[in-house]
Amino acid sequence: MTIKILFTSWYSGLGGGETDLLTLAQGLDQTRYEPHLLLPRVGELGTQWQANGWSVHYERWRGATTWFVPRLWVQFPVVTRMKELLKSQRIDIVHADYHTLPLIVSAAQSLNIPVMWTCHGWWFQPKPWQRGFFQAIPCVARSEAIRDGFLGPRPFLSQDQLPVVYSGVDTTRFTPSKQPEERMKANIPLDAPVVAMIARFQRVKGHYTFLAMARCILEMLPNAHFLIAGEDTFGVARDADYRQQVIENIQADSQLREHVHLLGFRTDVEHVLQAADVVVCPSEFESYGKVNLEAMACGVPVVSTNKGGPSETVKDGETGYLVEAGDVDGFAQAVLSLLQNPQQRAQLGKQARAWVEEHFSAKQMVKQYEETFERLLARSS
Known part of the structure; x- marks a missing residue:
């Protein structure tokens, strides 16, 4: 059975995190996974995504700041539109970015669709009113520095609950060659x-x-x-x-x-x-x-x-x-x-x-993600 996975990104340009997302999607077993992408605007990330033959969906929303209040964000109208997208595309699992998380989580959970996210942010720690929200959502961190920065000096999660999955490199694309x-x-x-x-x-x-x-x-x-x-x-x-x-x-x-x-x-x-x-x-x-x-x-x-x-x-x-x-x-x-x-x-x-x-190969990174996706799917079935 093909698994439809929706990735979300509030950033539509192509920085390091967005290139990372492309590398992950490209490395997935294409006979098992069908990648979709949700963006708030047209940009280079969407262009590159479509060049791989994958679907891109657009909805306008404002990316979450570090001060977002979960119980308020679930009431935003875009949550309903995201829910309709998940239903119409028959999405099986969601991988979210931080800025979309308080919106897409509500939409997905209402449909019993598992959600996870990747933590790229080291410069802030969740506010007291956000900790329960983050404790309930599976997550991986891009590095120990990111994990430790996000958890802060008084961690609200154990390190086991926020494992590190290093971003991998496509070693067939990035290979020794004189230019x-x-x-x-x-x-x-x-x-x-x-x-x-x-x-x-x-x-x-x-x-x-x-x-x-x-x-x-x-x-x-x-x-x-x-x-x-x-x-x-x-x-x-x-x-x-x-x-x-x-x-x-x-x-x-x-x-x-x-x-x-x-x-x-x-x-x-x-x-x-x-x-x-x-x-x-x-x-x-x-x-x-x-x-x-x-x-x-x-x-x-x-x-x-x-x-x-x-x-x-x-x-x-x-x-x-x-x-x-x-x-x-x-x-x-x-x-x-x-x-x-x-x-x-x-x-x-x-x-x-x-x-x-x-x-640090892309194959190793993708393997770890696929194992995480399969665990979440098995848990929700």
Whole structure:
């Protein structure tokens, strides 16, 4: 029997969490599962979803803030529309995002449809009036850092009730391969050292740390080049302003203007990673840091912030290096050591690929999710 599973996302752009959702859906046993997606608006996520031949449904709703009151949200009219969707599409199970959770839970539970969600948020803990709500809904966390941040210093759930399922990487898509075409498109000499950063434009992502690091590296390696891929993914005004500030910072510096290449949003991010000698994740904090795993799967060593998820996924000194957030000199020294030592870089890249294949493949992630889905379905039958 085919199981119809509805995924929900309040975000319609294609950031790390949304790419993660696509990877999960793509990895499901397509003879067993039929993926559906519910979005509040048209965007790149829906476009990519439909490109896989899956159904996308649209309803307008306002995403829940961290202050939502469960007993009030169940009264919103969109709950009725969500219930009608679940019935008309004969949905068997729901995987929700945080921002849709207080709406879709009520709709699904009224039809005896099991619901679970994935916790990506580390920066807040549920309010006292929300704890019972979260205690009643099965959930997994993307990393220990996320789980511990969400549960807070006085956990309202045991760690066993919020297991960690690490986001997995498609190791057939993200695989070692040289990409001279990517360098040629940016007019970068094929023998030049290349350092890449892939992130949406948000202040927490650390673009200014990356640019300051680039200045330090150019003093030692004046032929180095730097790739920045990403956009202000979710159309937030302050992110657009931040992006403009970063661009102006680059344009105002003659060295950066010649050696930093802004690539914009890329659906083929693996080609950017494969074109790089080192990938840098300079965020002030990363709840997970998926790009580190994607780079390592491509056999490219990473230099990453040690704040949050990267401390769980990057083996310092073996698959790359971990550096204190904001430590420009630390980032520069770690990147320089890799650029100046091709043998060491190749060895760490090889170890990084093996590490991802063993611990962070999409197959492993999908297997854990499918086991969770089957348990919930069996419990509700």
